[in-house]
Amino acid sequence: MSTLAPTPVGKNDDSAGTRRAGSGDGSSRGSRPGSGRARRLRTVGRTLPLVPSMVLLALFLLGPIISSFYGSFTNSSLTGATAQSSQFIGFSNYTKLFADPDFPKSVVLTLVFLFTSAVIGQNLVGLGLALLMRSAHKTVRAIVGTFVVAAWVLPEIVAAFAAYAFFNQTGTLNTMLAWFGIHGANWLYTFPLLSVILANIWRGTAFSMLVYAAAVQEVPPEITESAEVDGAGGFKRLIYITLPVIRRSISTNLMLTTLQTLSVFTLIFVMTGGGPGTNSSTLPILAYQEAFKFSQLGFGTAIATIMLLVGAIFSIVYIRALKPEVD
């Protein structure tokens, strides 16, 4: 399945960023005095090397999006007459979707999953680990780091099965609880959402930890020291010094973990299959179920398109909320 590797995103960001910045210069000509022609030449010169990556982006990213967008307005299916001649049916899929009681439930489950496992879980635990490890002993740091990162480097399907084996009724967790005479619950059945949330925190924390560990090192020691001289305690230093300095990393990390978590599929599919009933059917699971289990490609694509919009909304919110100020 898909894993969102951090490196290619960074790369795309750089190229796209420069490209956008270039055109930005061109459009703000009126407010800024400058020699138009030379600027235009420079802009073209800067844009040219980016053309291949722009073409690739359009081909492999924009293409599927347009196709998904169009597909969501058709009654395309995997079988039946509409499989060979699908028709444009306007907003039917969307009106059907909004009338479906499974949909609001799925949206709520997705948001709960998102906030608890990504925004709160992965980010807080990741930040906590990064801060603690800064002052920890070298061996402790190595051991903890290895354990945390191990969950992250596992292929998603392997991690999912490991989590399944852990939470299963006769799995590791209940076996360990039995040592203490506790009869564990049937986690995957009774608390399906909680189980997948914990599993996603376990799996995703390493990413946040690595991002924050790098960011925390950038906090200038002289500022921290002077705050300490002024009598600021550990908590105050965290609130007034560390967090403001690393806010940029926070926003980037929040956004990446949000988008990653929004598209988590394998983990939930393997652990609970979206069930029991629809009790852990987040939007990706629901989209899969409608498109591939119930053969309604168009309807499933409409759900995927909604996910795309949700992701876009989150990105915009993060960028607005954590907008860096002019210093």
Added chain:
Amino acid sequence: MKRSSITSPSHSRRRLATRVLGITAGVMATALMATGCSGAGGSSSNTIKVAYEKFGNFTQLDDHLKAVKKTFEKANPGITIKLEPIAAQNDDYYTKLALMERAPATAPDVIYEDTFKVKADAAAGYLLPLDSYTKKWADWSKFYDNAKEAGVGIDGKTYGIPMGTDTRALWYNKDLFAKAGLPVPWQPKTWDDVLAAAKTVKSKLPGVVPLNVYSGKPQGEGSTMQGFEMLLYGTPKGTLYDASSKKWVSGSKNFTDSLGFIKDVYQGNLGPTPEQALDTNAATVVTGDWLPKSKLAIDLDGSWVSGSWLSTGSNPWPQWSKVMGVAAMPTQDGQAPGVNSMSGGWTLAVGSKTKNPQKAFDFIAQALNKKGSQSYDIAASQIAVRSDVATDPAYVNSNPTSKFFSSLVKDTHFRPATTDYSQISNQITVAMESVMTGQQSPKEAAAAYDTALAGIVGAKSITKK
């Protein structure tokens, strides 16, 4: 991920960059999700690609096709038979097939096709009409007419050659029944009799699962047919579809009653735990483990179940015919005809994108000639659909239950023969799952089904009963 220090001369530029990063990341996440994986390798006209299911205890078809491949390749030099077993449970198998059939490069030449999918897949243009080939096939007259009907599309053309059919009934463990003090042989007269026996097993034999009725989304069409329809078609005039008016039945008490039985079984702790029943491998576990190991007393299941216990099966169990008894599923209150059964079956079909339709059909003709049909029907515990096989003593005496299951054919029902049935079947599994897990009452689940039904077929095609 870290971009640069906060003091920067062109923050607006970076803001833009960050925004682009956000959009790009969002786009990527979704695009990655949207792109699937594609299989490779097209087939030339000299290669016949055969796609079929091989999952759990169902290995008989794999054995059969391997044998046919050997003789076919010898008789047709230059032709290669490429067997492509798909290891997936029914629903996933259908999905995989549909995805293969969409692209010429992956489309199979010969397809193992469920009779209830024939109409939908023929309408989708995945299957080739076979009338011009069956016309010249001498064996075709040996097939029963009602069996031929199962392979016909809505346009009246033949798309699938039937391999065998099946009926459904109650399997019960005589040893456990004796231990629980229940009569052997057992023939319940009403649904309540079935539940009463299950309750006795529950109180007398703790640790034994009293009654298994397949239910929920993971079993797919198996839940609908082995579970729900075995109930619904045993209610007074119970049906999903009124064939005479060509309308789907909505808001019926029969539907709610059938869900009520599912509730009694699962919420009354007479069945497997819902999480056992919602395991994709449930059917494999039932026939491969629970029944042979006497962990399950009563099983509402198909006539093919004993196939895996034969010496040729994946799970040989020589004592099965002594331990296992069979009883017809009673109607709800014992009303006439007193018993209920459902029949389906599978066919072999030719893919519409094949480059060598003649050889593909020849392969099917050889796989389902007298010898081929007979050995497959015996190995897979199928009810024969060829007159010459059905009367052959070797077939008749091959399985002690075949006489019983064949006798159910006179009271059997067939699934609605429409292209949208498979979608409606999905909605039934949704209703079953929400009832068995206690998320909805039978009434609520039936109402949700009615809404979904109207969404699929439209209000005009619905009748209230």
